[in-house]
Amino acid sequence: LRPDALSVDTDIRTYPIRFVHLADVSAHLNDLGLHGPRVVVITDENVAAHYRTPLVHAFEAAGWTPHVVVVPPGESSKSLDRLSTLYDTLLPLGLERSTPVCTLGGGVVGDLGGFAAATLLRGVPLVHLPTSLLAQVDSSIGGKTGINHTVGKNLIGSFYQPHAVLVDPETLLTLPAREWVNGMAEAVKHGFIADPELIDYTERHLVDILGHHDLEATVPAVRAAMHIKAQVVADDEREAGKRAWLNFGHTFAHAIEHVAGYGTVAHGEAVALGMRAALYLSHRRAPAALDHDRLDALLAQLPTPDVSGLAFEALWDAMRHDKKTKDGTIRFVLLHAVGDPFVADDCTRASVQRAWDFVQQSTA
Ligand code: ADP
Ligand code: ZN
Incomplete structure (x- = not known):
């Protein structure tokens, strides 16, 4: 593990942004002081189709017990109904305060899953695994979480800083143009x-x-953009x-x-x-x-x-x-x-x- 120098410095905590392979996520969680055996992964159907199986296998191989919750893709999942279903699924598992919740997906999953993590047991450790370019360069950094209301977008939510943002650029290879x-x-x-x-x-x-979709050309831009976002939100939460x-x-x-x-x-x-x-x-x-x-x-x-x-x-x-x-x-x-x-x-x-x-x- 070579922790990256990129980090986000907020009032609540300073957390790293690391470029990783999805297969190594469990090792990074350990390194961040987050421990299993249980871990929750919130994702959407599109992302699950590509990355659910490899991520689950990697966790299991490392002795973890992942619980994966898959929501429909798209903005409509940022709803009170979907959040309520999430609570219904997760609370009966008897989560502990220390159970990490990972969001695996774009901004929708990050916002919905982030808000769930912020509110379950008054807050469980959140780790974003952004798989869309938008989530990587923007929404995974800064701590905004939440859902929509019929009155308007993002009207219900909270600021909740993750423990880390772990980016696997290779996930971009399946992202639609x-x-x-x-x-x-x-x-x-x-x-x-x-x-x-x-x-x-x-x-x-x-x-x-x-x-x-050349990753070699893309990664430096992602890194620079994340750096700017991290700096701006650190200066002004x-x-x-x-x-x-x-x-x-x-x-x-x-x-x-x-x-x-x-x-x-x-x-x-x-x-x-x-x-x-x-x-x-x-x-x-x-x-x-x-x-x-x-x-x-x-x-x-x-x-x-x-x-x-x-x-x-x-x-x-x-x-x-x-x-x-x-x-x-x-x-x-x-x-x-x-x-x-x-x-x-x-x-x-x-x-x-x-x-x-x-x-x-x-x-x-
Ligand atoms: P955002 O653009 O804010 O990240 P979404 O969370 O809705 O918004 O993600 C955009 C779309 O891309 C969704 O349909 C999502 O399922 C899909 N998606 C996200 N990451 C990947 C990926 N790595 N491969 C394929 N589809 C993806
Ligand atoms: Zn924007």
């Missing part, structure tokens, strides 16, 4: 807010990553200050998802479009500091669905009613330069409309 785009959008976002080198790297390697920067591209993204219908445009795709709008707004304010054509060309390499039907009126309305919008003020994270973000709450409706017109024209 669209999910690669989803993940790379958030990785590029991390570059825009904090790391010009990651932007340069992505420019050089995006074809290998998205076109060929609870959504004030720096954490707001993570919303680069997200003012538009949330509106696009809302208006297009969740699932029609995937989250990362919406973020890619939202970043193009935010970049346009940024460039209008500080034309000298941003090479708009070059940066926009990078974002344009992230394939997105047709948004020609999304009227600005509807998007503007959605932005004004976003749960993060206070007293009607719409906030955008913009860039002074790559790696130098700021929050602007004074963008005029006309300027925002021009940004959307630009995005629509260039994706038409």
Whole structure:
């Protein structure tokens, strides 16, 4: 075991991010002070199809007794009903406070399983094994857990930090192409807010990553993106200050998802479009500091669905009613330069409309 230097430093605990093989997870749990024989693994059907058997065998070979709970894939599993079923399955097993719960999957499984771990027996040790690119570069770090409500997404949940994030990049080899785009959008976002080198790297390697799913090209980007996310959440655990920067591209993204219908445009795709709008707004304010054509060309390499039907009126309305919008003020994270973000709450409706017109024209 060679523990990696990457770690997340929070008020609650400092936890490592390690690049591992799934077969070695039990050894890493031991190394983290987590012990069997019992371990709970929460996953979804798609991920289970590929990784349930090898993970279970690896645990058993090491003398552990894994209990695997499989939920249906997709956002609809982030529900009170599904959570309730999870409790019904897990509590009769007579879990102990020390029984580790591992989430094996994307953001959905991480959020649902994380919230279950946060609440079972007032909290059992949680380890994320993110298998989607989006979960690896973004949602597995930072401690957000929770489920949706009919009133809105992620409205029920808690901050609950895991004991570790263990990433096996090889799991990406079975990830559908669209999910690669989803993940790379958030990785590029991390570059825009904090790391010009990651932007340069992505420019050089995006074809290998998205076109060929080349892990050698992908892993350095994942590592850099995780590093940025870890740093941002360590500096600001609870959504004030720096954490707001993570919303680069997200003012538009949330509106696009809302208006297009969740699932029609995937989250990362919406973020890619939202970043193009935010970049346009940024460039209008500080034309000298941003090479708009070059940066926009990078974002344009992230394939997105047709948004020609999304009227600005509807998007503007959605932005004004976003749960993060206070007293009607719409906030955008913009860039002074790559790696130098700021929050602007004074963008005029006309300027925002021009940004959307630009995005629509260039994706038409
Ligand atoms: P997120 O994009 O937030 O990670 P999900 O948890 O819904 O959202 O994951 C996206 C989709 O990818 C889901 O359908 C999930 O089952 C699937 N998935 C996640 N990881 C893998 C993987 N390694 N191989 C194949 N499918 C995967
Ligand atoms: Zn996001």
